[in-house]
Amino acid sequence: xxxxTQTPKFRVLKTGQSMTLLCAQDMNHEYMYWYRxxxxxxxxxxxxxxxxxxxxxxxxxxxxxxxxxxxxxxxLGLESAAPSQTSVYFCxxxxxxxxxxxxxxxxxxxxxxx
Amino acid sequence: DQQVKQNSPSLSVQEGxxxxxxxxxxxxxxxxFLWYKKYPAEGPTFLISISSIKDKNEDGRFTVFLNxxxxxxxxxxxxxxxxxxxxxxxAAQNTGNQFYFGTGxxxxxxx
Numbered sequence: 001x002x003x004x005t006q007t008p009k010f011r012v013l014k015t016g017q018s019m020t021l022l023c024a025q026d027m028n029h030e031y032m033y034w035y036r037x038x039x040x041x042x043x044x045x046x047x048x049x050x051x052x053x054x055x056x057x058x059x060x061x062x063x064x065x066x067x068x069x070x071x072x073x074x075x076l077g078l079e080s081a082a083p084s085q086t087s088v089y090f091c092x093x094x095x096x097x098x099x100x101x102x103x104x105x106x107x108x109x110x111x112x113x114x
Numbered sequence: 115d116q117q118v119k120q121n122s123p124s125l126s127v128q129e130g131x132x133x134x135x136x137x138x139x140x141x142x143x144x145x146x147f148l149w150y151k152k153y154p155a156e157g158p159t160f161l162i163s164i165s166s167i168k169d170k171n172e173d174g175r176f177t178v179f180l181n182x183x184x185x186x187x188x189x190x191x192x193x194x195x196x197x198x199x200x201x202x203x204x205a206a207q208n209t210g211n212q213f214y215f216g217t218g219x220x221x222x223x224x225x
Contacts, residue, residue: 004157035215040217041116041217042116042118042120042203042214042215042216042217042218043158043203043205043213043215044215045212045213048212058212059212090157090158092157100146100163100165101146101207102148102160102163103150103158103160103213104160105150105157105158105159106157107155107156107157108155108156108157
């Protein structure tokens with residue numbers, strides 16, 4: 001029962017470096033999301049996708065890009081990492097976008113930008 | 115601006131007693147509310163939800179109460195068990211739109 005899998009689990013970057021976080025789900029969910037969690041703040045939505053080939057901006061999209069080329073994968077990219085992007089990143093998926101929607105989360109990626 | 119607030123960062127309760135976690139929201143358009151539980155080094159997992167057409171939803175030891183006029187919801191855990199020790203996040207949604215999460219409450223159940 002893999003559910004939502006995130007890779008890598010930990011990463012340290014230098015300012016200006018780029019990286020891609022991979023999220024994969026095996027539940028055939030249409031909707032996928034990227035959140036970040038920071039101390040003293042709730043989970044904040046970065047970008048989301050309502051289906052293969054679609055993406056949309058969330059609450060805090062600046063500095064990130066995403067792609068959903070395959071239904072099961074949702075990639076989060078940082079083109080030029082900044083210390084403000086030090087955070088824990090969670091990917092989530094859900095099987096519907098209406099009432100009674102439930103998010104299924106991955107275990108997170110701890111990213112530090114020095 | 116936080117639309118969903120959990121004003122208690124932490125809570126300690128004796129095993130067997132009731133744990134009450136609180137959550138307040140500001141957006142009257144929210145019509146669906148959820149609680150998630152998170153253990154260290156794991157992602158949040160869904161615990162219980164409630165629609166705005168209800169004022170109570172129960173699932174085993176967990177009950178969520180919704181007071182729409184006060185824009186307040188609470189999660190009751192009875193009886194509390196050591197395995198309930200985790201961070202609990204409240205979340206709210208205007209159906210079909212994005213979820214807004216609170217900052218979390220860390221619950222410690224003391225054996």
